[in-house]
Amino acid sequence: xxxxxxxxxxxxxxxxxxxxxxxxxxxxxxxxxxxxxxxxxxxxxxxxxxxxxxxxxxxxxxxxxxxxxxxxxxxxxxxxxxxxxxxxxxxxxxxxxxxxxxxxxxxxxxxxxxxxxxxxxxxxxxx
Amino acid sequence: xxxxxxxxxxxxxxxxxxxxxxxxxxxxxxxxxxxxxxxxxxxxxxxxxxxxxxxxxxxxxxxxxxxxxxxxxxxxxxxxxxxxxxxxxxxxxxxxxxxxxxxxxxxxxxxxxxxxxxxxxxxxxxx
DNA sequence: TAGACTATTGACAAATTGTACATACGGTGA
DNA sequence: TCACCGTATGTACAATTTGTCAATAGTCTA
Numbered sequence: 001x002x003x004x005x006x007x008x009x010x011x012x013x014x015x016x017x018x019x020x021x022x023x024x025x026x027x028x029x030x031x032x033x034x035x036x037x038x039x040x041x042x043x044x045x046x047x048x049x050x051x052x053x054x055x056x057x058x059x060x061x062x063x064x065x066x067x068x069x070x071x072x073x074x075x076x077x078x079x080x081x082x083x084x085x086x087x088x089x090x091x092x093x094x095x096x097x098x099x100x101x102x103x104x105x106x107x108x109x110x111x112x113x114x115x116x117x118x119x120x121x122x123x124x125x126x127x
Numbered sequence: 128x129x130x131x132x133x134x135x136x137x138x139x140x141x142x143x144x145x146x147x148x149x150x151x152x153x154x155x156x157x158x159x160x161x162x163x164x165x166x167x168x169x170x171x172x173x174x175x176x177x178x179x180x181x182x183x184x185x186x187x188x189x190x191x192x193x194x195x196x197x198x199x200x201x202x203x204x205x206x207x208x209x210x211x212x213x214x215x216x217x218x219x220x221x222x223x224x225x226x227x228x229x230x231x232x233x234x235x236x237x238x239x240x241x242x243x244x245x246x247x248x249x250x251x252x253x254x
Numbered sequence: 255t256a257g258a259c260t261a262t263t264g265a266c267a268a269a270t271t272g273t274a275c276a277t278a279c280g281g282t283g284a
Numbered sequence: 285t286c287a288c289c290g291t292a293t294g295t296a297c298a299a300t301t302t303g304t305c306a307a308t309a310g311t312c313t314a
Contacts, residue, residue: 014227016302017144018234025242035261044241045234050303055262078260079310098242100141101235107145107172108232114171115152115225143271162292177272182293205291206279 015046019057021097022046024086027067028094031085034058058084066090142173146184148224149173151213154194155221158212161185185211193217 022044026037038054041047061067067090072081086094149171153164165181168174188194194217199208213221 013302014231014234018238022238025238025245028245033261038261044238051261052263052304053302056302059263077311079262079308081261094242098239101239104141105232105235105239107141108228108235111145111149111152111171112225112228112232115221118152118155139272160292165292178292179273179294180271183271186294204280206277206293208292 015041015049016053018044019046019049019054020061021094021101023054023057023061024066024090024094024097027084027086027090031083033072033081033083035081037084061090061093064089064093066093139176142168142176143180145171146173146176146181147188148221148228150181150184150188151193151217151221151224154211154213154217158210160199160208160210162208164211188217191216191220193220 019041022041023037026032026040032040034055035051037058038049038051041049041054058067058069062069062084065087067084067086069082069084072083146168149168150164153159153167159167161182162178164185165176165178168176168181185194185196189196189211192214194211194213196209196211199210
């Protein structure tokens with residue numbers, strides 16, 4: 001069950017929802033390592049994500065053909081790193097995601113507008 | 128796995144995400160039957176949700192103390208109907224949800240702005 | 255050479271979501 | 285009266301997603 005307290009663990013839940021389009025956008029800037037992407041998610045308010053979750057998302061996107069990956073030849077230092085690169089399909093996915101986000105934004109706007117409108121009405125009533 | 132095709136089944140996934148705050152708002156308008164709420168979700172772009180999902184959400188909200196419910200005494204026609212009413216706690220939850228939605232909208236705005244900015248930059252480049 | 259930091263992965267438990275079906279009341283037409 | 289339709293709600297289980305913990309591995313430094 002769980003479903004318990006308000007806002008489950010930090011913003012984790014929401015962060016996960018926006019991770020995928022954000023990764024696509026970051027990769028549209030250019031190829032990058034998983035670890036780098038993990039860190040750059042913070043710029044989009046998606047910091048503190050569990051690394052496993054991010055790596056898993058990248059592998060899933062690869063399965064769908066949105067990205068390709070290969071081991072970094074020039075190992076700078078540390079363990080081998082995987083480099084991800086956006087594919088043409090991933091480019092399409094990013095566009096679709098952008099549309100989806102616009103729609104989502106519309107939904108939220110409508111909901112918040114109704115909320116405020118209703119609350120302002122409530123202020124005038126003397127109950 | 129699944130995670131397969133783009134946009135899984137209609138807008139179901141997204142609809143579920145916004146169902147809870149929408150139900151809270153609808154109940155802030157006044158007590159209502161589950162079935163009525165189910166239908167009114169459509170006004171917020173959340174139509175076509177599986178009834179089970181909506182009833183389940185209502186029961187969950189009741190477990191958390193956000194709503195109370197009782198069987199409608201005056202059975203108009205048809206089977207017995209349950210009436211849901213928002214509690215003070217539910218009222219608080221709605222306010223918190225509104226804040227959360229504002230934040231979410233901020234995230235989306237930031238993401239879309241970055242996307243557009245990057246795309247416009249790309250147009251100037253001759254690759 | 256033990257520990258810290260960078261990187262990635264695997265496996266499994268926990269939670270959420272989708273779906274199919276069960277139940278029940280009242281009205282309608284044959 | 286019986287079959288059937290539309291309204292209304294609930295249950296149970298399968299499918300999917302998410303959270304978390306631990307394993308591995310290379311490099312650097314004290």
